[in-house]
């Protein structure tokens with residue numbers, strides 16, 4: 001039985017900077033995996049390489065046994081991706097974006113139309129489905145991005161900051177969809193800065209710091225008897241740093 005996502009030695013340099021340094025990560029089938037790390041830790045770079053959006057300098061990523069770079073067609077059919085800062089065709093409506101992407105994937109038009117209508121309704125984008133993407137708010141863009149990731153019924157979802165800029169009502173809807181996806185046998189990897197959210201949703205977690213994984217495994221194992229936030233701060237060394245006050249801000 002293959003794992004949902006297997007990352008081995010993934011490495012990426014930008015000039016002299018090693019953004020991702022030989023990262024290993026095993027996402028078990030059926031798990032809800034959270035990736036946490038400070039700004040610039042390497043989460044987006046790791047996830048982009050893992051799904052075939054960014055070519056690594058070294059290492060491999062396999063999705064249910066399909067190598068993302070050697071066997072991209074099979075790998076990409078199995079995964080739905082919500083990338084960071086997703087570029088959308090701005091002059092299409094939400095519904096047209098879904099139709100366009102569904103047809104590009106070779107799905108029958110009838111199936112695409114049915115699923116698009118359902119996704120727009122569930123994500124409360126019915127009205128917005130008729131508006132151009134250029135008119136969408138950041139949160140609405142996240143939601144239509146999530147709809148495009150779900151459209152082909154993938155077995156693994158890789159979501160970069162899916163809750164960023166999403167209002168609490170929409171966030172609750174998205175959480176229900178994601179929990180349902182996992183309950184139905186799907187696997188999810190998401191990145192987030194929000195520890196409470198990761199604790200609420202995920203059963204596995206990896207802490208990324210300066211391009212390396214400093215802790216990974218089942219949530220309870222990683223955090224022990226502490227909160228994830230305390231564990232995170234202790235792991236990435238924030239507690240030792242002296243926090244300078246901005247004296248000019250106080251009267």
Ligand SMILES: Nc1ncnc2c1ncn2[C@@H]1O[C@H](COP(=O)(O)OP(=O)(O)OP(=O)(O)O)[C@@H](O)[C@H]1O
Pocket residue numbers: 014017019037038039040041042043044045046
């Ligand atoms: N295209 C690029 N060119 C140069 N440097 C880059 C590029 N993309 C990322 N980096 C650098 O690589 C490092 C990791 O960035 P990455 O976006 O993966 O971090 P992140 O953990 O996703 O951060 P955030 O939480 O802020 O989204 C950072 O130092 C970033 O500045």
